Amino acid sequence: MSVLILLWKEIIDNLRDRQTVFYALLFGPVLLPLCIGGALVAGLKQAAVSFDEPAALAVAYAERAPNLMEFLKANNMDIELAPDDIQASVRQGDVPVVLEVPEDFASALRAGQPAPLIVHVNDSDKHSAKEARKVSTLLNVYGQTLNALRMQHRGINPSVFNSVDITLQDVSSNGFRGQLLASLLPFLLIVAMVMGGFYLAIDTTAGERERESLEPLLSLPLARHKLVLGKYLAVLVFVMLSSVLTAISVFLVFRFFSPELAGGELSFDAQTIFTAWLLASPLTFFISAVLMSVAAATKSSKEAQTYLGLLMVFPMAPFFILQFVQIRSVNTTMALPMLSQYQLLEQVVLQDALSPTHIALSVIGTLLAACLLLFGAVRLYSRERFL
Amino acid sequence: MIEATDLQKSFDGVAGNKKQRVMAVKSVSFQARDGQITGLLGPNGAGKSTTLRMLATLLAPEQGDAIIDGYSIKTDVLAVRSHLGFMPHNAGIYPRLTTRENIRYYARLCGIDAKTANQRVDELIHRLTMESFADRRTAGFSQGQKTKVALARALVHRPQTILLDEPTNGLDVMATRGLRKIIRQLADDGHCVVFSSHIMQEVAALCDEIAIISDGTISMSGSLDDLLHKTQQRELEDAFVVAIGGEL
Incomplete structure (x- = not known):
């Protein structure tokens, strides 16, 4: 009962603290996914070219190349009339690109000469450059079709000119981008968990000592392990809340993202995110225990903030390490908290098959580490020097 | 005792x-x-x-x-x-909780049920004349107000x-x-x-x-009289100085 009273008091007390609420419920779960996830998704979306979506293309003198216009229309391009001052409007970004058909296009084509086409592009503008790539690709295809027709007309097999035929076969189920995006989910979840419990852990231990409210509290007829447990549960509630909110906001951010852009079988649907959250949830116990024991080991809020700040590197470490080093999912790494969740969550997002042994090892290893740390925190609370 | x-x-x-x-x-x-x-x-x-x-x-x-x-x-x-009811030299109350919440928290931690706890809190608020700040958060309280809250908290389990x-x-x-x-x-x-x-x-x-x-x-x-008698002094301050071995 006293554990629940402690838990309830810490929650109420800390919900009244703006700093705790900001970091636990806003920074980790909302701002971070938006800033990092949103920026990454937007960047990928900007760089990726989609030929399926209909797009507008401004063309000057479209009437000079009716067949080309038919081809472009067949490839999802809506032909629009180009503005009068082509160069200025492209530079100002009124239209991303303008395709100009010169006067001698038709005559050159008829004469069997290279027919000129001009694409006006502003290469310093990402959007314009991307549109230009798309238009050039389409024009190349059109050119190749014409080449083939010309050669066939002259009785030559077009494949004579293809001396090598290169096929790129990517054996990974994901590309580099896929890997990066997949590790983003565990990264965001773990950072949010740490941020979620960060200030609460400091406030309930080092903060309590600084306010000098610890002395009267410890003189109450209450066993120390109950005291630690109550405070631990309060931290846990915030860490869990933070992780749930993060899962929701990651889901929302990635809804604006089509998986084929990453070049692999990436999934960020509700079921994937829920499975990922479930696999990451043992970490809430572990991270809460880490925060509690570090905060209990320090003498002041400032010291606690310093140590816990340094500790923030740990949840990020697997994120960066896994970008450079390929760690194979073996049983030993699967027993390690953080690292195992990174690997499991990546597998979930990449829709790879999960090994039940790996899941079991990850859950057991993480919970065991949490128990040890919690035991350590009780020991710290029982020390006289704790006061 | x-x-x-x-x-x-x-x-x-x-x-x-x-x-x-x-x-x-x-x-x-x-x-x-x-x-x-x-x-x-x-x-x-x-x-x-x-x-x-x-x-x-x-x-x-x-x-x-x-x-x-x-x-x-x-x-x-x-x-x-x-x-035991212990009040340390700094009040050490929770600034984001109200007077009432501070006292009730300790009552509940001492195993007093919710109803009795509320009764005792009311009783102590009345006894220590804390009615005017009973439902205010204690951040910014005067030292006297803080001490009262801390004292009420130390007394709530009737030690x-x-x-x-x-x-x-x-x-x-x-x-x-x-x-x-x-x-x-x-x-x-x-x-x-x-x-x-x-x-x-x-x-x-x-x-x-x-x-x-x-x-x-x-x-x-000893009692005040005992100390004055033992040290042959008329003021506690002088008796104190003599008792701790200082010179008058």
């Missing part, structure tokens, strides 16, 4: 660059009876707070023992705590023995007088009240028994 016998406590300290054991309390023995106010009088650093912390079971004595209402501070820690560490610190005249009345009332109700102070007038005005503590030992104890 407190019977302290030969309490001893030392800490790690630093002298120059060397670590050194500092004797905070060498040997403290005294009695505090129910229905009386016992004053622990001593200069700063004499060992008053350390003694009270040992009695409150926050620190374990290295030697000696104290029996509080029949329970040893060494072996019956939880029983001692439930008979027989009450330990107050420099309770009048930082209080103005009126607040001090108010607090004295409350402390007197507690003793008259049959509680054993121990309070520490370095202020002579206060101890002289309030205490039935005085234990003079200096350099970690009780150098003299």
